[in-house]
Amino acid sequence: MVAKSEELVRELIERVAGDIGLIIYALNINGEFTDEEIAMRLGIEINDVRRALFALYELGLAEYRRQKDEDTGWMEYYWKINYDREREVLRRELMKTKRKLEEKIEKEDSTVYYICINGCVKISYEQAIEMGFTCPRCSSPLEYLDNTLAVEKVREELKKIEELLREIV
């Protein structure tokens, strides 16, 4: 299951810090480095490097300290990738996803939805009555949306996430 969690970490980094975030993370640098060093090494714009590093920081996978460069007087950022926080961050994201899916399912289970036949809007039965079962956007009829299959699929997804959470300790 190690492979699966590695895959998930990659997916997570790609979503938050993009391809450049992934590349920086894959460099496996254990000590400190500056954004400038990475930009030089990879031959990419320093602003892109910074953006990706700050995204990794927001995710919890990078940290930095600032120090004034005595020669230039500029603030220099010394970065470090927190490889040891990988599992913790992954768990946090999976837990959050699980919580949000549970909220979604609860709402879907307790609400009857109608959808425009052209797929413009999805609204509750109560709102649909108010609108006379007519789409507020295109004036086409609204029809009942059967969400049972989707809710079932989300439940399966939830089970998978719970399984992953048990495996990633």
Next chain:
Amino acid sequence: METRDQILQILEEKGSILQKDLWKELNIDSSKCSRILRKLEKEGLIRRVEVVVDGVKTFKIVPADAEIEEEGRELSLIELMETMDELAGLPPCFGCMAFECDANGCIKLEVWFLRRTSIG
């Protein structure tokens, strides 16, 4: 002038600014900037709208009373489903950096969900 007043002044002049540009413009670090912005948002002076720029999430800072063009507001659900290809796999919540969110008010999660219904 205090940083918070500078931020409000910038918003008055420009209408909106990306958070990632704001802290650079003010020459402060990103965490300080985000701290001040959270405070201003709590005070009801500004709003932070999540946006994606070059594939990376950031916030667009707007005055609290500004009309917000929510992502996809003009598009129908079907059109959104066609444009949001990335919503095929894991739920969008995985890796979402929104500070606080309502799962049932999230258009991305809605599109992800609808892909699993018969219309998806």
